[in-house]
Amino acid sequence: MTSEETPGPGGEAHEDAGVGTPAPEHHPDGLDLARAAARAAATGPGAPPARRGSSAARRRTTGRVRSRASGARPDDRDPQLLEEAIGRLVASHGWEVDLKVQGVFGRWVELVGTEVADHCTPESFDDGRLVVRTDSTAWATQLKLLAPTVVRRLNEELGHGTVTVIDVLGPHLPSWSKGRFSSRDGRGPRDTYG
Template identity: 75%
Template sequence: MGDDPDETTAPRPTPDVPPAEHDDGGLDYARAAARAASKAPGGTPAKRRGGPPSDADRRRHRRAGGRGSGAHPDDRDPQLLEGLVARMVASHGWELDLRVQQVFGRWAEIVGTEVADHCRPETLVDGKLVVRTDATAWATQLKLMAPTLVRRLNEELGHGTVTVIDVLGPHLPSWKRGLRSVRDGRGPRDTYG
């Protein structure tokens, strides 16, 4: 403490306060704050580094709902994609939708190739399967086959999934409007099948 003005005016660092120069990450501030908190009255001692956890740490971890790592598999372990997809399907309730889409994709296997060439399933809602045919003759044939198809579809999807098959004929043009429409006429009949 001499005549040098810089020496008398410069603040001296205290043990609990970090020096003025520090790294940009702020790690020295965090360390100093942890040291100060552990020395303060009522403060918690600094955590140990390394070594096995104490019995108190294990009990605290279990009470908090955590699972310890060990030899048994848990959710943190790598999972097979098949298991993850199965859990996601179950949690969202997509089982029936997937089975329905599988049946729609395998329609030719279930009903036969000849029938599948002339009709296709459109929707399955509340046990009612809507099937569209390409000709009215196939619509009649499918209505006769309906009980057999219901049984076969329920074998694939589960009992009671399909209760009724609604068979629709081909999409036909409307003759209700235009130059050649007739009021109260009988309509086009089956000129397309």
């Protein structure tokens, strides 16, 4: 070894760089080696095809790259509260009134009281008309008298003007129009069934 040569990192001797000779050959290791391996894997023959939403594909189609991070401001991609997500779903499909009405059917006892609920049950709701079935003709009469109060209470829960009319139906009664001894103008037995 001469005085102008110094040992290199691998133990080989090379000439001093200050004498005007070519720079020593660089041997990648550590971070340089990892970067080179990542570049080779990304562009090599076994690399997966570019994803549709990749930055290169977006750059070709839109001319700019959109950020994938949501940033400091709220975004649709951020986690959402379940209540807010369901609220948007209900509003977008126009289910508000239907859900409120079904809620009234489920809370019927709470809204009209236990005494009335024991004898009257809601059957259907359509275009502001609530159909209620009673278990006796006496309760049908009673509910007809209570109808304005019930409508007011339901509209407090559902929103003004949701329920406009309550149709009160009596109990399901047997039909007396069939059989050998039926008469055309007969009104059946004179009993209120309750």
